[in-house]
Amino acid sequence: MKKLVSIKNVIVSLAILIGIWQLLYICSDFSSTLFPSPLQALSALKEMIDNGTLITNIATSMYRFAIGYISSVIIAVLLGLVLGRMPGVFKYVNPSVQLLRPISPTAWMPFIVLLFGIGDLPAIVIIFIAAFFPVLLSTVSAVRNIDPIYIKVSENFGIKQPQLMWKVIFPAAFPQIANGIHLALGTAWIFLVAGEMVGAQSGLGYQIIDARNNVRADILLATIIVIGLIGLLLDTILKIIEKRIPGYVGGDKR
Amino acid sequence: MKIEIKEAGKTYIENGQEFTALKDVNLDIEEGEFICLLGPSGCGKSTLLNAIAGFAPVNHGSIKIDGKEVEKPSEKNVTIFQNYGLLPWRNVSKNVELGLESKKISKEERKKIANRYIELVGLKDYKKSYPRQLSGGMQQRVAIARALAVNPDILFMDEPFAALDAITRMKLQDDILDICKKEKKTIIFVTHDIEEAVYLADRIVVMTPNPGKVKSIVKVPIKHFRERTGDDFLMVRDKIFELFNLKTDNYIEYNI
Numbered sequence A: 001m002k003k004l005v006s007i008k009n010v011i012v013s014l015a016i017l018i019g020i021w022q023l024l025y026i027c028s029d030f031s032s033t034l035f036p037s038p039l040q041a042l043s044a045l046k047e048m049i050d051n052g053t054l055i056t057n058i059a060t061s062m063y064r065f066a067i068g069y070i071s072s073v074i075i076a077v078l079l080g081l082v083l084g085r086m087p088g089v090f091k092y093v094n095p096s097v098q099l100l101r102p103i104s105p106t107a108w109m110p111f112i113v114l115l116f117g118i119g120d121l122p123a124i125v126i127i128f129i130a131a132f133f134p135v136l137l138s139t140v141s142a143v144r145n146i147d148p149i150y151i152k153v154s155e156n157f158g159i160k161q162p163q164l165m166w167k168v169i170f171p172a173a174f175p176q177i178a179n180g181i182h183l184a185l186g187t188a189w190i191f192l193v194a195g196e197m198v199g200a201q202s203g204l205g206y207q208i209i210d211a212r213n214n215v216r217a218d219i220l221l222a223t224i225i226v227i228g229l230i231g232l233l234l235d236t237i238l239k240i241i242e243k244r245i246p247g248y249v250g251g252d253k254r
Numbered sequence B: 001m002k003i004e005i006k007e008a009g010k011t012y013i014e015n016g017q018e019f020t021a022l023k024d025v026n027l028d029i030e031e032g033e034f035i036c037l038l039g040p041s042g043c044g045k046s047t048l049l050n051a052i053a054g055f056a057p058v059n060h061g062s063i064k065i066d067g068k069e070v071e072k073p074s075e076k077n078v079t080i081f082q083n084y085g086l087l088p089w090r091n092v093s094k095n096v097e098l099g100l101e102s103k104k105i106s107k108e109e110r111k112k113i114a115n116r117y118i119e120l121v122g123l124k125d126y127k128k129s130y131p132r133q134l135s136g137g138m139q140q141r142v143a144i145a146r147a148l149a150v151n152p153d154i155l156f157m158d159e160p161f162a163a164l165d166a167i168t169r170m171k172l173q174d175d176i177l178d179i180c181k182k183e184k185k186t187i188i189f190v191t192h193d194i195e196e197a198v199y200l201a202d203r204i205v206v207m208t209p210n211p212g213k214v215k216s217i218v219k220v221p222i223k224h225f226r227e228r229t230g231d232d233f234l235m236v237r238d239k240i241f242e243l244f245n246l247k248t249d250n251y252i253e254y255n256i
Helices: A002-027 A038-051 A053-084 A087-100 A105-116 A120-144 A148-156 A163-199 A204-213 A217-244 B045-053 B092-100 B107-120 B136-149 B166-183 B194-200 B231-243
Strands: B003-014 B017-029 B034-038 B060-065 B077-080 B154-158 B186-191 B203-208 B213-219
Touching: A002 A038, A038 A053, A038 A217, A053 A087, A053 A120, A053 A163, A053 A204, A053 A217, A087 A120, A105 A120, A105 A163, A120 A163, A148 A163, A148 B077, A163 A204, A163 A217, A204 A217, B003 B045, B017 B045, B017 B213, B034 B045, B034 B194, B045 B060, B045 B077, B045 B154, B045 B186, B045 B203, B077 B136, B092 B107, B092 B136, B107 B136, B136 B166, B166 B194, B186 B194, B194 B231, B203 B231, B213 B231
Parallel strands: B034 B186, B034 B203, B077 B154, B154 B186
Antiparallel strands: B003 B017, B003 B060, B203 B213
16 A cells, blocks of 8 residues: 555646646746657657667666676775774874765766776776765764664674674664665766766767767757666665665664 | 682772772682672672682782682673663574574584574573563573573672562562572672672671771571561661661660
8 A cells, every 4th residue: 555655646746846847837938849748758768669779778887887886886885984993093094084075976977087098997997986985984884873782782792803894793783884875876886977978979878979069969868867867776676675674773674 | 718809909090199999808608608798889899809809919918719719700700780781683592592603512412502592581482582672680580591501510790680679679589599599500799789789698798888897707697588568677787787777776865
């Protein structure tokens, strides 16, 4: 029942969004080449599906995203677990992290393109940077915030490293780490498009630039919609995975 | 001789000021004894327990277990905490097995030992349940099973029943006495509940705050599974009340 209601919410919400778009299209003076209607965007979407460009570009983008995001999450979590247990070391690492963190990953873009050239790597590096800091910092704070009683109990039972890390500290910190991983997913997806707009000749971001160059606003908008839908899909998939991990909510399987 | 505590004291430096949490404690505890550390908050009873258990050793005097100075926690002496300390991502079986995992025991043997103690604390039907699905009393039973599973000599209990309702608490008090008899453990039990101390202890260590020290050690000369309303029970309780100056003088004059 709850699920049905939420599906209803989604449909109504999207219908309103498309309605506003259609209304703006009717009211505005722009030519339909520059500001296409929802229907025109839909037919452009169909065109892209039919000639295969959409699938190829999605596949390219997803490949870059998967490599950049997963490698970033793994390295950031491992580093965060270690730094979280070494407050003395983290004191010296933290200032540098705080300096690098507010720099938009796109600011690195020209530098990365100069170093690695155009292709998969710049987009992957951007995604890596985008996901890295939120995951690292949330892991460090998660490890620091775990209930000290878990450590006390482990000490009492003679549980030593590395068992202490993967049997006790990681699972205890996991809910908060997962939170960081989840937030980073959205950020990383946002920066994938930015990365591909500058540093690549393929992928969804490049498709936007390509559509602009060819003055195909209908393809441009269709691509934007696809980017939004994939972002939503990734978020949903992660939510489903999180729910399936035992103990994520203290073992309550709801 | 099991535990020897000599002139034990603990001082902290807090904001540049020295603070004495525990002062000049002298206490010998025999094997198989049930000792209650009783006192109001701030009397150093938990500090003393943590020191004997090795979590925070004393910085004056000495605490020896079997002739060896206590420096860090050991699997031979397991502590049970007020908030249970169960791992919420592990079910009951896995929680009880935790302490066995760092020993060289086969998986089957581990399961067998865990099952034995889960049954001992009466949770046979909850092996696959997660801590959050259990009541506070049941969670504390899991913690007790987990502690017993590693076959310790001493059980330290830090206000283990303080968070439970009165009826559950009394049930668990009986259970812990039962287990104590069956498994022959030395138990050091911290509480601020006078009745609980009188009901459980062979000897009650009465402690007072500012600074935390032992005021008196009261022997309870009644056989276990005591009658909570019996004369001898009330007499011991009375004695403790007196030690805490909780008895009102009966010399009140009435003017009619």
